[in-house]
Amino acid sequence: MGGTFTGTTRPITRRSYLAGTGAAALAAAMPIRRLWAAQTLKVGVLLPRSGHLALIGQACQRGADLSLPILSDMGHKVELMPADTESNPDVGRTQAEKLIREGAHVLVGCFDSGTTAAVAQVAEQKGVPFVINIAADPKITKQGYKFVVRNFPTGGMLVAGGLKSMNNMFAATGTTPKSAVLMHVNDTFGSAMLGGIKALAPKVGVPYEIKDFIAYDPKAKDLSVEVAKAKAANPDILMVVTRLNDAIAMIREMVKQRFEPMGVISPGSPGMYERQFAKTLGKFGLYCVTNVPWFDPTQDMTKTLESAFTKAHPDQTFELNTGFTYEGILVAADAHTRAGSTAPADLMAALRATNISEHVMTGGPISFNEEGQNVQIQLVAVQNLADGPRVVLPADIASDKPVFPMPGWRDRG
DSSP states (O other): OOSOSSSOOOOHHHHHHHHHHHHHHHHHOOOHHHGGOOOEEEEEEEEEOSTTHHHHHHHHHHHHHHHHHHHHHHTTTEEEEEEEEETTTHHHEEEEEEEHHHTHHHHOOSSHHHHHHHHHHHHHHTTEEESSSSSGGGGGGOOOSSSEOOSOOOOHHHHHHHHHHHHHHHHHHTTTEEEEEEEEEEEHHHHHHHHHHHHHHHHHHSSSEEEEHHHHHHHTTTHHHHHHHHHTOSSEEEEEEOOSSHHHHHHHHHHTTTTSSSSSESSSSSEEEEEEEHHHHHGGGGGEEEOOOOTTTTTTHHHHHHHHHHHTTTOOOOOOHHHHHHHHHHHHHHHHHHTTTOOHHHHHHHHHOBOSSSSSSSSBOOOOOTSSSSOBBEEEEEEEEEEEEEEEESSTTTTSSOOOSOOOGGGGG
């Protein structure tokens, strides 16, 4: 506008017109895969970065953030759209709807089962793929959802694997408890774990009697009554299904009341392997055992992610929250690359055909059954030792030997 055109004008001939229209037709007919190179996958990442699950949500976020340069080096094009669920299922639902309106092609999240179940409903209603990074409630993948896959064990898988791993630890240490009490959070996840333990303990063949089941609110700051009740049963071991803040409160109260069972052992829950647990409790946080899927040190991708994590967060612990969230983004990016499209149907078809052998967490290749569940994940026994959480079983990937029974509170240096 306002300038002078000085180029040469050529007359439009029949040949040049047909050549132009032919090129346009060819471009219009070009397969989507040829045009895909310019596309970026927009991933809505839903995590509890505030509220009572904030520290765990922030650990998950580190895995999402670290995925970007690694996946870029692998040729994937990913943009993260982070959202805070505020440790609240209703907020999670609202944030999922917002991310979808803003153009998210796929959702990843949400850590806690209640929020994950709410977001799964939104994803299904909107027809947007949802990759679950962490959430164990079995019902989520029993709804017949078409747009949901989960790369994390169900509560039943955690319980069965955890109870078997506990039995292996008792055999390896030559010490078998005869009684137990279960203390568990009363949220969606804790209730699912409770049901699994009651159903599967007889089938697994645990050598101890579970004398009592004690539920509590994961937001509770005072667990004196619950711990006193557990102590009164005089169990050999305290089985726990915790989050983070309540796990800290529980151990503090056990020390205060001089409740000293042979061990504090989780058949599969967060809390006790977290850095904040060890940092807050010091020596009193040692020797607690959690049976969970963990990062596989034999995988090259694990070494790459751990190196990047240590460089970026030298004051934090590399653990499963980071690993599974990284894998959630990896699963979405891998499907996008294979689909050559961001269309929901194409992404879901690729997600259901996932088969990733090079990954981070213990177990076989990442793949999903007809319910959208990865059943290849392996549990290991992780014990808090002086140099951090360490794999103590199975022996072929363990870095240390299990310590059981654990030393009393006063017998620790």
